Amino acid sequence: MSVACGSCGSVIDANDENYKIIDKFAVPKGVEAPAIPLGTRGKYHGTVWEVVGYMIRCDRSEMYQWREYLLFNPGKGFRWLMEFDGHWTYLVMMKNAPVESLMSSGRQVSHLGNHFSLFHTGKAKVRFAMGEFYWNVEVPGMVDVDDYICPPEIVSREASADEVVWSHGEYVSPEVIRQAFNIKEMPSQFGVSPCQPSTIGPTRDQVFKWYAIFAGLLLFGQIGHMVMADRLTVMQDRQIITSGIGKDFVTPTFKIPGGLANLELLLASNVSNNWMEVSGSLINEKTGEAYPMEHGVEYYSGYDGGEAWSEGNATDQKLFSMIPGGDYHFEYTATGAAPETTFTVAFNREVPMYFNFLFCFSLISLFPIFIGWRKHRFEVERWSTSDFSPYWSQEEDE
Amino acid sequence: MTPFTKFYVGFSTVLVLVFFYANFQGWSLWHSIQSGSWSPQGRTTFQHK
Numbered sequence: 001m002s003v004a005c006g007s008c009g010s011v012i013d014a015n016d017e018n019y020k021i022i023d024k025f026a027v028p029k030g031v032e033a034p035a036i037p038l039g040t041r042g043k044y045h046g047t048v049w050e051v052v053g054y055m056i057r058c059d060r061s062e063m064y065q066w067r068e069y070l071l072f073n074p075g076k077g078f079r080w081l082m083e084f085d086g087h088w089t090y091l092v093m094m095k096n097a098p099v100e101s102l103m104s105s106g107r108q109v110s111h112l113g114n115h116f117s118l119f120h121t122g123k124a125k126v127r128f129a130m131g132e133f134y135w136n137v138e139v140p141g142m143v144d145v146d147d148y149i150c151p152p153e154i155v156s157r158e159a160s161a162d163e164v165v166w167s168h169g170e171y172v173s174p175e176v177i178r179q180a181f182n183i184k185e186m187p188s189q190f191g192v193s194p195c196q197p198s199t200i201g202p203t204r205d206q207v208f209k210w211y212a213i214f215a216g217l218l219l220f221g222q223i224g225h226m227v228m229a230d231r232l233t234v235m236q237d238r239q240i241i242t243s244g245i246g247k248d249f250v251t252p253t254f255k256i257p258g259g260l261a262n263l264e265l266l267l268a269s270n271v272s273n274n275w276m277e278v279s280g281s282l283i284n285e286k287t288g289e290a291y292p293m294e295h296g297v298e299y300y301s302g303y304d305g306g307e308a309w310s311e312g313n314a315t316d317q318k319l320f321s322m323i324p325g326g327d328y329h330f331e332y333t334a335t336g337a338a339p340e341t342t343f344t345v346a347f348n349r350e351v352p353m354y355f356n357f358l359f360c361f362s363l364i365s366l367f368p369i370f371i372g373w374r375k376h377r378f379e380v381e382r383w384s385t386s387d388f389s390p391y392w393s394q395e396e397d398e
Numbered sequence: 399m400t401p402f403t404k405f406y407v408g409f410s411t412v413l414v415l416v417f418f419y420a421n422f423q424g425w426s427l428w429h430s431i432q433s434g435s436w437s438p439q440g441r442t443t444f445q446h447k
Contacts, residue, residue: 206399214414221418321423321430323424356426
């Protein structure tokens with residue numbers, strides 16, 4: 001057991017009756033005061049913990065620096081609170097080492113049924129220490145560190161020349177820490193912590209579950225609609241027109257069966273390098289209600305530079321929505337530019353529609369796509385500081 | 399259920415109901431979008447004389 005003085009940098013052996021100085025380190029300038037002062041007590045997981053030690057640690061390059069608080073409870077022993085960029089992790093030393101394995105996705109460890117992926121490996125050292133510690137603190141006391149994550153949990157391995165220590169940790173919301181230890185000024189939070197749970201995760205799971213249900217309903221409805229659509233031809237009128245002046249036609253009365261349904265106007269012609277159109281009204285003989293309808297076709301083809309080309313179509317159809325059943329006739333004018341055009345006007349009842357399905361399916365897909373993208377961005381940011389990011393190739397592309 | 403999930407479920411329920419209604423009534427949503435009118439027919443009629 002040792003006690004470190006944050007003012008003079010002396011580390012004394014607390015087990016020695018003469019309090020022998022076992023180490024002395026240079027106190028860095030502008031060292032950060034602990035956010036939770038030594039001696040502070042707080043309740044976490046139903047246990048009262050007292051902060052007895054505080055360390056500032058960093059990687060070998062000293063680019064990344066984090067703070068560790070040693071907690072003590074007489075009945076439970078020691079625990080750690082680690083703070084990095086305003087993110088907090090509560091760590092417990094593990095009694096048994098987890099099972100290590102090498103998977104196709106990289107190194108992993110397994111603990112209590114969870115698989116932890118390697119996030120970081122490197123060296124860590126102590127920059128500053130103050131308070132009591134259950135071992136003889138050495139500054140810098142360089143150790144090898146491996147961090148494995150399975151958010152919101154983390155498993156860390158610290159290996160020195162003498163021993164290997166495994167710790168299991170869980171991400172703790174800063175608000176929980178603030179309330180537990182009654183901290184007035186919390187460190188500012190930056191970025192995404194390695195073991196920070198995604199706030200989008202639960203929403204994503206729920207939305208994807210509902211998405212599957214809604215997509216299934218739409219698919220079921222569309223299949224049913226296609227099976228039931230009989231595409232019944234209720235009228236067909238074949239005519240001939242000559243060029244120039246529009247010619248008027250009135251079809252015989254025909255019956256459109258059923259209630260409301262769609263109606264397809266089919267215009268089939270023999271136009272070639274020309275056009276024609278029909279314009280008129282579908283008239284309900286009982287109510288007198290008229291539905292204006294017009295449709296045209298054009299077809300052009302030829303050779304250009306030795307290659308055949310064509311555009312347009314001599315036959316085309318147009319759909320009209322919600323036409324009630326009843327007795328109808330179609331009054332229309334046909335116009336064409338060709339010297340003589342033979343054409344057929346036909347009405348088909350209950351033709352299958354695809355746009356409704358695609359439109360609704362696209363709209364219900366927007367939210368899951370957005371949520372999935374947000375979750376992906378969160379994970380990319382989480383792994384951005386790792387050398388083992390599964391997203392590294394995408395990050396480079398982006 | 400999170401607020402976002404509730405919104406999504408409500409939104410999608412309305413869409414699915416509109417889809418079934420439109421298909422059963424022969425309402426092409428494309429016509430309504432094209433015409434800029436959300437009346438089901440997406441067109442106007444007149445009384446023939």
